[in-house]
Amino acid sequence: MEKIPILRMGRFLLVTIQVDMHDQLALQLQEDLTERIVAQRARGVLMDISSLEVVDSFIGRMISNIAAMARVLDAETVVVGMQPAVAITLVELGLSLDGVRTSLNVERGMALLNERLREEEQSAELQHDQLTRGPG
Amino acid sequence: MPVVHRIVLPVRSQEDIVRVRGAARENSVAQGFSLVDQTKLVTAASELARNTLDYGGGGEVEITRLDEPPRRGVRLIFSDKGPGIADIEQALRDGFTSGGGLGLGLGGARRLSNEFAIDSKPGQGTRVTIARWR
Numbered sequence: 114m115e116k117i118p119i120l121r122m123g124r125f126l127l128v129t130i131q132v133d134m135h136d137q138l139a140l141q142l143q144e145d146l147t148e149r150i151v152a153q154r155a156r157g158v159l160m161d162i163s164s165l166e167v168v169d170s171f172i173g174r175m176i177s178n179i180a181a182m183a184r185v186l187d188a189e190t191v192v193v194g195m196q197p198a199v200a201i202t203l204v205e206l207g208l209s210l211d212g213v214r215t216s217l218n219v220e221r222g223m224a225l226l227n228e229r230l231r232e233e234e235q236s237a238e239l240q241h242d243q244l245t246r247g248p249g
Numbered sequence: 250m251p252v253v254h255r256i257v258l259p260v261r262s263q264e265d266i267v268r269v270r271g272a273a274r275e276n277s278v279a280q281g282f283s284l285v286d287q288t289k290l291v292t293a294a295s296e297l298a299r300n301t302l303d304y305g306g307g308g309e310v311e312i313t314r315l316d317e318p319p320r321r322g323v324r325l326i327f328s329d330k331g332p333g334i335a336d337i338e339q340a341l342r343d344g345f346t347s348g349g350g351l352g353l354g355l356g357g358a359r360r361l362s363n364e365f366a367i368d369s370k371p372g373q374g375t376r377v378t379i380a381r382w383r
Contacts, residue, residue, distance in 0.1 A: 133270060135263040136299075167270060167288060169295040170354060198288040206292060206357040207343050 117142045119149050125157040125226055126150065126188075127219075131164045139175040146179055150186045157226035158183050161219055163194025173208040180213045189229055190214065193222035254279075254314040260298050260327065261307040269298040269310055273325065276312055280321045282383045290323060290381045293361040296354040297327045297377055305329025305375055315380065322363070322382035330374040337367055 115138060120127040126149055128142070146158060158179065162168070168176070180190040193216045195203075203210070216222035258272055259265055273294035277287040294310070301308045308329030315322040334340045343356045355377075359365040362379035369375040 133267050135267050137263055166274070167291050167295060169292050169299075170357060171295075171299060196288075198285045201285055202288045202292045202361065205289065205360050206296075207360070208357075 116145065119145060121149075121153060121155070122159075122223075124155060124230065125159055125223070126153070126155045127159045127161070129161040129164070133165075133167065134172065136171055139172055143175055143179055143182070147182050147186065150183055150188050155188050156230055157188055158190045159219065159222050159226060160190065160192045161194050161222075162192060162199075163196065163218075165199065166196065168195075168199050168203055168208075170206060170208055173203060173206075173210060177210055177213055184212070189226055191216050191222040191225050193217065193219050255311065257309055257311045259307075259309050260301045260329075262302070266295060266298040266302065270295050272312055273323070276314055276323045277381070280314055280323055280383055282323075282381070286381060286383060289361040290325075290379075293358040293379055293381075294325055296358045297325070297379065300354050300377070301327045301329045301375075304334075305331030307331075308374070315382075320382050322380050324364075324378065324380040326376065326378045328374065328376045333371040333373055333375055334367075334369040335371050337369060341367075 117128060117130055117134070117138065126146065128146065149155065150158065160176070160179070176192060183190045191214045195215060214225065216225055254276070256272065258269055260269060270291050273291045274287060277290045282290065298310065301310070306329060308327065308331070311326045313324045315324055341356050341359065358379060363382050364378070364380040366378040367375070
């Protein structure tokens with residue numbers, strides 16, 4: 114069966130969509146990604162859609178769903194590389210991709226994920242210090 | 250007599266939706282559409298093809314290249330023999346859905362097209378016509 118490959122990069126997962134997906138393939142990706150997030154304790158998903166020439170309401174909903182599911186599983190999703198013509202069309206279609214973080218390219222998307230992870234670790238350390246030091 | 254480019258494709262499976270997108274792309278490229286105009290037409294075609302499949306129980310699309318110098322365009326007619334739409338006004342409203350979708354299909358396709366017409370009779374099917382000009 115045909116599948117969209119999911120690559121692992123450290124604590125993140127990288128998905129590059131390079132084919133015009135039919136609906137079942139999009140649903141399969143949604144399922145595969147959530148499974149991989151849990152199995153590999155991934156903290157972020159980078160979805161590269163620079164090869165996608167069309168994002169209709171179905172694909173748009175899949176992208177929103179993936180971001181929402183990932184969030185519930187404590188992973189951040191960043192969508193990168195949306196083509197300008199696709200962005201223009203999406204807005205006119207009425208799709209706003211609420212709750213989905215976007216970035217211009219893979220490099221900046223990766224920086225965004227790393228930054229978020231660092232911030233979280235720092236605040237976790239701070240909390241830990243306060244706890245071990247006690248009230249006085 | 251000018252040559253009329255016209256094809257009819259089935260809309261009976263998810264793979265057919267992908268093929269309709271491809272044909273809409275091909276014809277808008279042939280008509281010299283800009284990338285944005287191509288993308289708008291292909292996206293509208295995708296929404297309508299999915300409606301034909303999901304709500305109309307499948308059907309077909311007729312794609313015609315329109316050559317009316319100096320205008321050039323592409324027209325798509327989606328038709329099915331499904332249950333039809335009882336309230337077209339309601340169906341065109343964003344967010345209204347009788348299935349599991351987002352309810353952007355019809356209204357979205359209308360916004361992405363230059364011309365839009367819908368003809369539907371309960372129990373007899375639905376016919377949606379869109380056209381986009383370069």
